[in-house]
Amino acid sequence: MSSKNSTSVSKQLSDTALELIATRFRALAEPMRLRLLNLLMQGEQTVGQLVEASGSSQANVSKHLALLRDAGMVGVRKEGLSSVCFIADPIVNELCDMMCRRLREEMEGKAKSLASGLG
Amino acid sequence: MSSKNSTSVSKQLSDTALELIATRFRALAEPMRLRLLNLLMQGEQTVGQLVEASGSSQANVSKHLALLRDAGMVGVRKEGLSSVCFIADPIVNELCDMMCRRLREEMEGKAKSLASGLG
DNA sequence: AGTCTGTATCGCCATATGGCGATACGGCAA
DNA sequence: TTGCCGTATCGCCATATGGCGATACAGACT
Numbered sequence A, B: 001m002s003s004k005n006s007t008s009v010s011k012q013l014s015d016t017a018l019e020l021i022a023t024r025f026r027a028l029a030e031p032m033r034l035r036l037l038n039l040l041m042q043g044e045q046t047v048g049q050l051v052e053a054s055g056s057s058q059a060n061v062s063k064h065l066a067l068l069r070d071a072g073m074v075g076v077r078k079e080g081l082s083s084v085c086f087i088a089d090p091i092v093n094e095l096c097d098m099m100c101r102r103l104r105e106e107m108e109g110k111a112k113s114l115a116s117g118l119g
Numbered sequence C: 001a002g003t004c005t006g007t008a009t010c011g012c013c014a015t016a017t018g019g020c021g022a023t024a025c026g027g028c029a030a
Numbered sequence D: 001t002t003g004c005c006g007t008a009t010c011g012c013c014a015t016a017t018g019g020c021g022a023t024a025c026a027g028a029c030t
Helices: A015-027 A031-040 A047-054 A058-070 A091-116 B015-027 B031-040 B047-054 B058-070 B091-116
Strands: A074-079 A082-087 B074-079 B082-087
Touching (some): A015 B015, A015 B031, A015 B091, A031 A047, A031 A058, A031 A074, A031 A082, A031 A091, A031 B015, A047 A058, A047 A082, A058 A074, A091 B091, B031 B047, B031 B058, B031 B074, B031 B082, B031 B091, B047 B058, B058 B074
Antiparallel strands (some): A074 A082, B074 B082
């Protein structure tokens, strides 16, 4: 029980844990990667499809996908010549949904205070 | 209904929405900021306390806190000479808890497969 | 074999960002 | 007023990273 992670009230995180968490969040911290994930939420897609749908270059999409793959968020399955990508970690959906919901609430709040504070 | 946002099954996100989401995630994508948030999860703290507890410089802590404040995640209340900081958005706890849980599962899985795959 | 297609990777550049020391600001004390 | 304390901000540097074009690679087709 001498672990530094006291599971009682305060859960202090170790440096390495912080790095790991930060890395995961960093994977979600780029609009293009979020776009790719958002596209993949609609179902599996080949890299080529993602390139076309995202409007970005093939090189960039490939690079972003590699990062998402390294982060364990996206999986890849070969199918003929193509690489079929899919969301490998359901936490992606949860995190994005949560963040979207929060943003929506916030925007509604802002709109309301704007409307009431116009005078 | 010719909008690119087909509201049926798939929820396509606009560019600005993606930017906003990415910005929020980016605020969580740095170990030092995660450390500050982790410290604040134990309760309100002055900037000075955070400087000491984090082991970072006063300038850096201040800069990170400013970013977290801009992201709406941390609030500040003046108390005498000091600035007392607190977590302003409960989503911080949810997101971090979720991510920590996920990492723990993952590490346990890795340990298990490592143990069984040693041969 | 050669060729084409789909992806991955490389080199480069521009920008963004973290950390540092120094300094400025704002409020309290004497 | 002067001086001190707690924070915020500035300038600088080093690194990391996104986007781009070019290229390498791997598998399928002829």
